[in-house]
Amino acid sequence: MPELPEVETIKRDLEKIVLGKKIIKVCVYNPAVIREPSPKVFKKSLQGLVIKKILRRGKLLILELSNGAALTIHLKMTGQLVYPGGLKNSRVAFYFSGGKILDFNDQRLFGELRLVDEWGKLKFIQGLGPEPFDLSCSDFMGMFSKKKTKIKPLLMDQSFISGIGNIYAAEILFRSKIDPRRSAQSLTEKEKEALCKETKEVLSSAIVHGGSSIDDYVRLSGKPGGYLKFHRVYGREAKPCFVCKGPINKITQGGRGTYFCPKCQK
DNA sequence: AATGGGACCTGCGCGC
DNA sequence: TGCGCGCAGGTCCCAT
Numbered sequence: 001m002p003e004l005p006e007v008e009t010i011k012r013d014l015e016k017i018v019l020g021k022k023i024i025k026v027c028v029y030n031p032a033v034i035r036e037p038s039p040k041v042f043k044k045s046l047q048g049l050v051i052k053k054i055l056r057r058g059k060l061l062i063l064e065l066s067n068g069a070a071l072t073i074h075l076k077m078t079g080q081l082v083y084p085g086g087l088k089n090s091r092v093a094f095y096f097s098g099g100k101i102l103d104f105n106d107q108r109l110f111g112e113l114r115l116v117d118e119w120g121k122l123k124f125i126q127g128l129g130p131e132p133f134d135l136s137c138s139d140f141m142g143m144f145s146k147k148k149t150k151i152k153p154l155l156m157d158q159s160f161i162s163g164i165g166n167i168y169a170a171e172i173l174f175r176s177k178i179d180p181r182r183s184a185q186s187l188t189e190k191e192k193e194a195l196c197k198e199t200k201e202v203l204s205s206a207i208v209h210g211g212s213s214i215d216d217y218v219r220l221s222g223k224p225g226g227y228l229k230f231h232r233v234y235g236r237e238a239k240p241c242f243v244c245k246g247p248i249n250k251i252t253q254g255g256r257g258t259y260f261c262p263k264c265q266k
Numbered sequence: 267a268a269t270g271g272g273a274c275c276t277g278c279g280c281g282c
Numbered sequence: 283t284g285c286g287c288g289c290a291g292g293t294c295c296c297a298t
Contacts, residue, residue: 002291002292003292059292074293075291077290077291078276078277078291106276107275108274108275108276109274112293148267148268149268149269158293165291166290166291212291214290214291215290215291216290234291254270255270255271255272257289257291
């Protein structure tokens with residue numbers, strides 16, 4: 001679910017709400033989501049720590065704590081952070097001084113919570129490619145030259161560029177007018193430039209609108225994000241293309257659904 | 267190096 | 283109405 005814009009939205013929401021707050025208690029209702037250390041140690045170690053800084057790397061949320069450790073949260077497909085929480089179905093509840101609760105919900109239990117001494121040493125972090133907003137367009141364009149991979153799976157490859165998932169890959173390629181089945185190295189300079197521009201444009205616009213609520217994603221407040229109405233292809237199989245009125249196609253690539261307009265995307 | 271499949275889980279919508 | 287099946291935004295791991 002949550003890709004870069006959704007995680008960035010939650011990060012900014014969290015900064016307004018929990019930054020500087022002290023965790024007084026942690027309740028673990030489903031230990032499966034605590035990946036390290038053991039749920040017992042996780043729970044006990046967090047007690048009394050203050051949230052000092054909140055960061056995002058790719059789709060990972062990082063909460064730096066007053067003892068130098070970090071709580072990392074990956075929402076995967078169905079994870080949610082909700083404040084104020086206290087819901088019945090939450091997997092983990094963080095109690096703050098003042099009595100308010102931050103809930104971690106996750107229907108499918110793919111989500112991962114970790115408490116680590118140095119988040120920079122996480123394997124996940126070490127495998128991440130550059131942040132889209134850190135790249136100049138000339139850097140960005142140079143990255144595609146020798147890649148034989150199909151452009152859409154490549155955009156979703158977190159070691160290539162971090163933060164783009166299935167929804168935004170489809171939206172970016174539509175706006176760049178590039179067929180998702182093309183090989184990366186086949187792109188012309190003009191197409192690469194469009195791809196760079198649209199990547200930044202789509203992601204930043206999605207952040208401005210609080211992300212795309214499809215299925216489970218909600219903002220920290222529990223309210224949906226507003227970017228869904230700007231989607232052009234994702235989830236629109238057989239519906240008319242907003243540009244040419246022809247039907248949007250759906251194919252499978254790398255085991256995931258790919259939506260595109262065969263007329264507009266060459 | 268690139269690609270494909272399955273695994274991790276639960277719930278939803280669809281067709282029969 | 284009820285049941286079984288396929289499918290879902292992410293990532294990791296293994297095989298070819």
